Amino acid sequence: MEERVYNFSAGPSQMPVEVLKKAQEQLLCYPGAGCSVMEMSHRTPAFEQILHNTKDTLRRIMSIPQDYEILFLQGGATTQFSMTAMNLAHQGETMAYAVTGQFAGKARDEGARWGNAVAVSSSKEAAFSFIPAVEKLPENAKFLHITGNNTIFGTCYNDLRSKLPTEVLPGTNGEKSLVPLVADWSSAILGRWIDVPDYALIYAGAQKNMGPAGLAVVILRKDLLEREIDPVVPVMLRYKVAADNDSMYNTPPTFSIYMAGLMYEWVEKMGGVKALEAVNREKSGALYDFIDNSVLFRNPVAKEDRSIMNVTFTLPTAQDTADFLALAKQKGMINLKGHRVVGGCRASLYNGMPMEGVQLLIDTMKQFEKEKRGI
Numbered sequence: 587m588e589e590r591v592y593n594f595s596a597g598p599s600q601m602p603v604e605v606l607k608k609a610q611e612q613l614l615c616y617p618g619a620g621c622s623v624m625e626m627s628h629r630t631p632a633f634e635q636i637l638h639n640t641k642d643t644l645r646r647i648m649s650i651p652q653d654y655e656i657l658f659l660q661g662g663a664t665t666q667f668s669m670t671a672m673n674l675a676h677q678g679e680t681m682a683y684a685v686t687g688q689f690a691g692k693a694r695d696e697g698a699r700w701g702n703a704v705a706v707s708s709s710k711e712a713a714f715s716f717i718p719a720v721e722k723l724p725e726n727a728k729f730l731h732i733t734g735n736n737t738i739f740g741t742c743y744n745d746l747r748s749k750l751p752t753e754v755l756p757g758t759n760g761e762k763s764l765v766p767l768v769a770d771w772s773s774a775i776l777g778r779w780i781d782v783p784d785y786a787l788i789y790a791g792a793q794k795n796m797g798p799a800g801l802a803v804v805i806l807r808k809d810l811l812e813r814e815i816d817p818v819v820p821v822m823l824r825y826k827v828a829a830d831n832d833s834m835y836n837t838p839p840t841f842s843i844y845m846a847g848l849m850y851e852w853v854e855k856m857g858g859v860k861a862l863e864a865v866n867r868e869k870s871g872a873l874y875d876f877i878d879n880s881v882l883f884r885n886p887v888a889k890e891d892r893s894i895m896n897v898t899f900t901l902p903t904a905q906d907t908a909d910f911l912a913l914a915k916q917k918g919m920i921n922l923k924g925h926r927v928v929g930g931c932r933a934s935l936y937n938g939m940p941m942e943g944v945q946l947l948i949d950t951m952k953q954f955e956k957e958k959r960g961i
């Protein structure tokens with residue numbers, strides 16, 4: 587086998603070797619089934635058990651209350667940009683969007699195809715380097731959509747309550763919020779604790795912290811399923827249809843669901859989401875500390891809004907950036923290049939990235955800085 591490298595990609599991202607090995611072991615023959623999960627009918631007890639175990643494990647590791655439904659859907663997180671609007675608002679109605687980055691903007695664009703998608707906050711003028719507070723919602727907003735962790739810019743809603751108006755949050759005795767809060771947590775789900783009852787709906791693409799691309803997980807309050815849906819909404823884009831059919835209205839992405847299940851079991855075995863969050867804080871903390879004390883590397887994000895999953899950093903010139911990326915590659919670290927819209931570098935430190943990978947990155951940055959200063 588060729589040697590594995592440290593993959594700092596924002597997604598699809600590095601998965602724990604242990605999880606890949608388990609999948610490899612069971613690839614030809616899933617225990618008791620006589621075939622691969624890929625070859626299994628989704629209508630068999632064996633697959634139904636995989637699906638239900640996967641769902642139950644996610645419910646445990648995120649402490650998802652029973653009045654929330656869990657759905658496994660296709661089309662990645664991007665399809666949720668449309669589904670959230672089509673299921674929570676009627677055509678032409680008003681929806682509020684916090685525009686804190688590229689994906690947040692795309693979510694709003696999809697909302698605008700459906701209704702009156704109002705940007706209630708934006709940090710675009712500041713190159714999305716911080717999370718602006720939402721002061722006020724438009725009248726009759728059917729929901730507020732936020733992007734919990736901004737994968738490209740490395741920002742995060744670290745403290746929901748300091749950034750959002752009270753009407754989108756549950757009451758102090760757990761009463762439902764006046765306006766549903768919808769959050770895209772694609773790049774931080776399972777990497778940091780998310781209090782599910784704070785939200786009406788959470789969604790996430792799987793390829794950052796939960797397995798292979800294409801799958802999206804949606805966690806939503808069951809009362810939202812009872813809303814009347816406009817007739818034009820296609821059957822595959824209705825949460826109610828997915829919920830009534832146990833996420834199997836059509837053939838679900840069976841192998842991706844199985845892989846997500848292996849990831850959830852791994853999270854549980856590692857001590858759960860809070861234990862992994864502590865590790866992720868250590869990993870990102872070490873990297874931010876180095877950057878803050880460096881004369882060469884810089885991070886542009888407001889400290890209180892920094893993401894523990896995606897750490898962005900810049901070097902003085904494009905040539906420095908290219909040289910650094912080449913050195914990193916030589917040392918077995920790939921995908922450190924920043925997103926094409928921002929440039930610079932980005933290290934994504936999801937659950938699958940071990941501390942040793944982050945330490946190697948920091949050591950390499952140190953070496954690079956020393957050599958540059960020696961010139």
Ligand SMILES: *Cc1c(COP(=O)(O)O)cnc(C)c1O
Nearest residue numbers: 662663664689737770772773791
């Ligand atoms: C990656 C990402 C998406 C897009 O996910 P797809 O599965 O490619 O549709 C959306 N939102 C956020 C925050 C992301 O990180």
